[in-house]
Amino acid sequence: MAIKQSRAATEMVRSRHPRTGTISGRAKTGLAPGTMLFVGERKRERARIDIFDYCSESVREEHDVDVQTCFDFCVDDDSVTWINVNGVHDVALVESLGMHFGLHPMTLEDLVNTSQRPKVEEFPSYLFIAMKMMDFNEISHTVDIENVSLILGRNVVLSFLEDDGDVFDSVRERLRRCKGRVRHMKADYLAFALMDTVVDHYFLAIEQIGDYIEAIDDKILEDPRESDIQEIHYLKRDVLTLRKAAWPCREVISSIEKGDSSVLNPDTRVYWRDLYDHCIQVIDMVETYRDILGGMHDTYLSSLSNRMNEVMKTLTIISSIFIPLTFIAGVYGMNFEYMPELRWRLGYQGALAMMLLIGVSLVIYFRRKRWL
The missing domain is CATH 3.30.460.20 (CorA soluble domain-like)
Structure with a gap:
């Protein structure tokens, strides 16, 4: 009996958690x-x-x-x-x-x-x-x-x-x-x-x-x-x-x-x-x-996917609106010598008005399609 108690005490010390004092089930290994x-x-x-x-x-x-x-x-x-x-x-x-x-x-x-x-x-x-x-x-x-x-x-x-x-x-x-x-x-x-x-x-x-x-x-x-x-x-x-x-x-x-x-x-x-x-x-x-x-x-x-889709949808709509505006600005930014519109007195205002008209038209279109 003394041998068993000594062995049990030894196994218990070996299996005790160093911080919490928890004794795991491994301590019972080999005991009767x-x-x-x-x-x-x-x-x-x-x-x-x-x-x-x-x-x-x-x-x-x-x-x-x-x-x-x-x-x-x-x-x-x-x-x-x-x-x-x-x-x-x-x-x-x-x-x-x-x-x-x-x-x-x-x-x-x-x-x-x-x-x-x-x-x-x-x-x-x-x-x-x-x-x-x-x-x-x-x-x-x-x-x-x-x-x-x-x-x-x-x-x-x-x-x-x-x-x-x-x-x-x-x-x-x-x-x-x-x-x-x-x-x-x-x-x-x-x-x-x-x-x-x-x-x-x-x-x-x-x-x-x-x-x-x-x-x-x-x-x-x-x-x-x-x-x-x-x-x-x-x-x-x-x-x-x-x-x-x-x-x-x-x-x-x-x-x-x-x-x-x-x-x-x-x-x-x-x-x-x-x-x-x-x-x-x-x-x-x-x-x-x-x-x-x-x-x-x-x-x-x-939910994460839907949130990402909403973000991508917003970014896509913004990009879709600015693509034609960027095209117009790119055309009139080429600075060729023989471009008759460059000499128009109201050419700048006309280009801005056209950009505004296209942007508003796209927003109205997207709203009717319920994309906005």
Whole structure:
């Protein structure tokens, strides 16, 4: 065991990013299955544990507690305990919780791997659920992604996040104020409420991306610039990130709804079906915006081409007007000795009048042809 830990520490140091402290998946190369090694970016100094313990009559809330306090809570079968861990980089803490709640070594390995694909795994006494939590940053116009792992037991839900920021404040308020069904239902409904909140924020992120796409589309039609292509490229990556997070969720929720795990109650299956429908709507919206972004590149090229055509049209019309005027000026600029017009008293005025007449006639002609 000491050799494995030493090797894991060595690989972790080799694979750590020199500036961000991010540990890549290459650090796990060659390690035995079930070896706990944090993979991802460390986003906080130390881990933090918050607890909600509730039933239909009361709720108890504790913040920034130690591991032993978590063990003291999960003793009453009549109440539901929600243990939220912020900071999965603390491998020792995750391992302590896993040993107490009887989590499989493969589950512990997945808990500290923030690059995990959304999935669900069924074990005799619990369900392991991995999802991606997302938020659209309206300042940088990028999608912020964070891994969320849930452990659903008989009367306990464990949630593991990378950082303090999450989307579960609405669930906390419902627990505090006894709003909705969450205080009257079992732990599986709490897990549903957490997952439903994550999916709802997919809608919010997609709507914000949609507003930004509309703004870029209007900008392209009015004044296309080279920087717009780069913005479209970034938006394509953001939508692709959303797709990678939302698409596997459909399989996750479907597996939960159709599963027969002992920690799932028949009364909550209707809620899982509703969550499945929401996930399908998210996927449809993502695919729609993918198609729109695919067409925006063509729109940019078309707008740029139309703008170039308008410029060339204007220049061509100006050239067409000045060609006959240049011809007249060239003829009378040859200065031959025997040119009778050179001796006319009103020859200069007559040449200007003819040039003006030709120019005005061409402008009127172009307008009637709707070229101007």
